[in-house]
Amino acid sequence: MRFLISFLLLLPLFNDAAAQTKADSISPIFPKVVIINNKQEVLLAFDNNRKAYELPSIGFIEGPISIREYMNRTATEIGITYKSFRLAGMFTYIYPNRYRTFIRPYFVMQMEAYANAQGFSDSSYKWFSPVDAVKAIPYPASAQILQKIIAQPGYVWAATFEEYGYTNPVDPTKIKFSVLEEFYKLNEMP
Template identity: 80%
Template sequence: MKYITSCLLFLLLFNAATAQTKADSISRIFPKVIITNNKQEILLAFDSNRKAYELPSIGFLEGPISLREYMSRAAKEIGVTYKSFRLGGMFTYIFPNNNRTFVRPYFIMQMEAYSNGQSFSDSSYKWFSLPDAVKAIPYPASAQILQKVMTQPAYVWAAAFEEYGYTNPVDREKIKFRVLEDFYKLNEIQ
């Protein structure tokens, strides 16, 4: 009996010592899509909760889905067909207050046409020139990423950011932002 009690006590202590903490949690993958048209304009989506423009996304990469399928779903939900897409960069967003990390691949998609042949059926989408898109996005990391990947497209970029303090609607003054790892090239296309 003493042996069984000792074993149970050991297992309880071992389990507590090896239990997964919030800091050990899996990083979620949350792609963003930079959609360009033949005028080299950038498509932004208006978030009615945050009252702000942002690069489109259809959310986390979840379930059994390939990147190609994710991009096809994104294009379909947005209302476009596309010629091609490529990786613009892989970025790490760290949220220190809740021990979360998001990995955000930013893809650049060249639009081919509107799905319905005319325009967007959703009025929350709007085309911007690159300088105007960068100004319209209130999230510092996203604005900097857009600027970098579109002005230096020969490279696939990476960086790490700490960004939090989002409000509804967005108040730029309340967003806490810090560059943890400045932009660096993941490859060099020659």
């Protein structure tokens, strides 16, 4: 009887269904790319589900892939070639009521040319002046990040946000947003 009681008390410790898995502990990495052309315009992509403009991304970094390969795939998918790219910031998005945190690196990519030498084959891409790009993005964190990156491009930035409540199409009045950690510089030595 003691063995049975001990076994039942220790069983939850070995139960995979109740235990946190390694996958639960991984923070997904979802990069965004600020693509700039030779006119210093910013490229935005129109999301047909949300009916809103946003900075381009090809999604989560999944599987064995380097940052350079991710950037190459991004450029290829969009239909451009690029001169260079650099890290512009590392941002944390925390989602309340979920055991979830997204790590969102932002990169700045200097476009070299259109891959087909003519333009975009996908009409969802559009160039904006930096000021108009910030205004066109309805997501507060993305708009603030872009504004910071454009205003002070010599730094690598970080901040932490809570942003949720997205709808299809996007309704900016329904987005819940707060800054949990203000912007700070990652590459400035004290």
